[in-house]
Amino acid sequence: MIISSTTALSLRIVCRCRGDALSGNVPVGQETMQPETLEITNKLLDARPAALVKAEADTGNPLAALDYRVRLYHAPAAATPETQAMAHAMLVLWYIEHFRGSDKSIVARYLFAGAYHANESARIIQPVLPKGSAQLPELEFLYADVFKAFEDRKKQMSKEGEKMAVKRMERPLNYRCANPICPIESDASRILKQCSGACDKDKKSSYCSRECQRADWKNHKPFCKSGAPCSVIDREFVSPAARHVVPTGSISMPMGGINASSSTMTPEFMKEIKEQLDELIRTGGRR
Structure with missing residues (x-):
């Protein structure tokens, strides 16, 4: 398979940077590129911007998909946790948009890929989330309508x-x-x-x-x-x-220290689960 010049260069950069980091020559997260390599890369990226590559990838072009994936791949090497979390969150939106195929059927790979990126975004951002970030004035100023709707709903x-x-x-x-x-x-x-x-x-x-x-x-x-x-x-x-x-039309009962609720379980089935859970707690998980 013929790989595009941008992809080939990106792969070379990734392999070199990752290899240097793993060998201990460069700390992880601080990988650098030679000036001439960076200049060539910038020219190639300007000639084929990410939006163009993504559009081609969305049409099913495998080379464009690989090119776009490589671009997404090597960026996290030098990215902060905050940037990585935002990147994963943005990818979630892409997979949500493509969650349903042209025939309205669910595309399983998009479902799992979207769930993966959502999970990674939450995992990365938790340790670095600024205190009081839920009340950031910048967010409330830029997205006032969203916050108002959220407060009205509450x-x-x-x-x-x-x-x-x-x-x-x-x-x-x-x-x-x-x-x-x-x-x-x-x-x-x-x-x-x-x-x-x-x-x-x-x-x-x-x-x-x-x-x-x-x-x-x-x-x-x-x-x-x-x-x-x-x-x-x-x-x-x-x-x-x-x-x-x-x-919501559900039933509930205390179970394992929490109040479990379901709108699909029958009372008999919920009681069976409670009995099994109580037994596991009583025996410490030993059969």
Whole structure:
């Protein structure tokens, strides 16, 4: 295969710089090029700028793709961690744009490549992220609309969370399985099924499954009639962690020191995972 002159020169520079760094002649991150080599490289880069090479690579040209990849490859040798993190972040955007093929199908290699660059960007930037960088005035000045939208969304979610908290406090029976030994909760009243008996509407018990309803029937049966008190003694049993959330139609339960939540798992499957996790914690991972 014939390699373009820019790519060949870039490869030579990379190999020499990397080799010098590995041999100890030049510290990693401080590789340099000879003036004549730098001059030739600049002329070639001016003749074929990165935008042109990238456009050719996007059309499927393998030589242009190699050329562009080499350019991206040798730059990190002398780049600071901040620069490397930004480069990875920029590549994420490229892969997002090409995530779907011409036939709208997912291109797996772009998915994995994008995930790799996102992971590398986060990994590199964490140790060097300036303190208070989330509040950089330059960012807020340059991207005021983004920050305003972000703050507006936080306020909206906070209000929705407050409304949800009030609803849960008013009718906690709708959001927690009434079986005393079941820790399943829901973030929406429609998820759990209420008793269909004659008990008053505001005193009806809710259950995550028929198994839990059958298990609690002996306790609930004497109260399953009009005018009877509620069979659930503790009506404030909904956990605080579940009170301030915007409903998504999911169930949750304490698991391994955290409050696990899912909108796709069944209560039975979530309980099985909890049992296995508790066993692993109890035995220290030993079978």
